[in-house]
């Protein structure tokens with residue numbers, strides 16, 4: 245019962261999603277599909293009318309005079325059939341694209357409506373997102389567009405069956421159950437069988453993937469060298485065969501079983517048709533009116549079977565149900581995490597806000613140990629604050645907490661005295677601009693890459709130019725083939741790919757553009773790691789000039805650059821171990837002084853001047 249209710253609910257949901265195609269398209273294409281479904285019974289009636297005229301006339305002349313109307317009707321039905329076939333396919337493809345697009349947009353909105361990213365990182369949620377995104381990887385999977393159209397077309401086919409049944413009933417009522425019951429039984433049987441096969445196919449994807457992996461190792465260049473040198477070509481082929489067999493043996497067995505039972509399906513069609521057709525033919529001899537009706541019965545009888553017989557709809561509808569369920573489960577899984585504060589940022593006169601970490605601890609979901617522990621830190625408005633520490637000290641984690649992408653497991657972060665949890669995340673993020681270490685390289689024009697720093701128009705070309713100057717991007721843009729319009733993607737015609745350092749300049753320009761558009765807290769996580777020392781120094785010189793109007797929080801491994809900061813905090817053991825200016829920390833003689841001395845020595849010896857995890861003394 246529960247399964248039945250769930251199936252009905254899914255089908256209604258599919259029908260409702262037809263609205264996503266837009267009302268005019270839905271009505272237009274819907275009407276065509278309905279007319280198409282009515283064509284088989286209409287053909288039966290037209291043929292009957294024509295035969296009726298023919299049998300009622302003894303001369304060819306008499307037939308020609310009387311048959312004009314039925315002939316025109318018959319011709320119109322055939323013509324309509326051909327014309328509608330031509331029209332309907334592009335319309336249905338457009339409907340499918342719109343329904344799928346709307347569905348995928350809903351999935352994306354559902355994921356993006358979660359202000360923090362921890363719930364989205366959960367592996368179960370990741371699986372649900374993949375499935376709900378409806379990107380078929382095998383022939384058993386379908387999209388909501390496929391399912392919705394199939395469900396609608398199935399309904400129109402039942403309408404067609406109903407009208408054909410009415411035509412049959414006009415000849416003899418007993419024919420209707422004799423044809424309808426076996427054909428519905430046959431459909432139910434074949435539907436169960438083919439869906440079993442499709443489920444078996446879907447269950448075998450793991451073996452399929454493994455077979456594909458070994459095939460790639462054996463045949464692609466990537467694996468070719470090692471496969472030859474280590475001589476595991478035979479092993480690769482053997483493993484591939486093993487997985488192919490594991491995948492296809494059960495499918496082959498089931499296919500044989502299904503083929504062996506197809507005679508039942510054949511009998512369910514053949515016997516009732518034979519009975520009805522023989523009775524019809526025997527009953528019409530010498531009777532003109534009956535001959536016309538018999539023609540209708542023969543045509544309508546066949547259309548009942550052909551309309552009920554097709555199995556494509558079953559694959560389309562059943563193939564999309566896992567997608568619908570994943571979408572529903574995804575919404576349920578993320579719903580509790582959608583709650584967020586709604587307070588506006590309290591203004592206390594200071595334009596860059598005062599941000600404070602009060603006893604903040606944080607452990608990643610499922611992480612082995614807390615990354616931050618009881619951390620206290622006050623970020624003073626307008627300062628250039630550098631955060632340093634060894635790899636894994638928690639510097640990036642601190643910036644993610646600051647951006648509200650994760651919530652502290654203990655303690656709280658306040659902005660102008662208000663708990664970050666109570667603030668409207670969108671409002672808070674308008675004050676914030678970040679260059680993440682793993683920033684995104686958008687395959688867009690340079691202009692769009694920078695404008696993305698602040699969502700939506702109006703764009704500000706003057707702010708764009710300033711951001712480009714400050715990040716050192718202007719010189720680079722002048723050398724690009726289409727300057728600002730150059731696409732940063734090799735796959736685009738005239739597009740280019742940039743080096744790591746050049747991409748960092750683009751990301752930096754994007755973040756700086758956001759500050760010109762109103763963000764007052766700029767967070768830079770290793771923004772210049774790929775730049776050479778001199779360029780990095782120049783960029784930081786310009787950034788230091790920005791402090792005052794903006795607060796700048798900078799994470800860098802290059803201590804020669806960091807020394808320009810107003811204040812440097814050293815993260816160690818999950819908390820702030822040292823805090824002060826370069827000179828203060830040097831005279832303190834602690835971890836910072838050790839790191840700096842080591843870098844200076846390495847630099848003097850011609851090495852890079854970044855903190856090296858392995859050699860820093862503890």
Ligand code: ADP
Pocket residue numbers: 608609611615633634635636637638639640641642
């Ligand atoms: P830093 O920026 O100082 O190098 P991070 O903040 O990137 O350090 O990482 C601190 C610790 O948290 C590291 O041990 C890292 O492996 C772990 N970590 C970082 N991101 C995640 C994540 N998304 N899930 C689980 N652990 C993470």
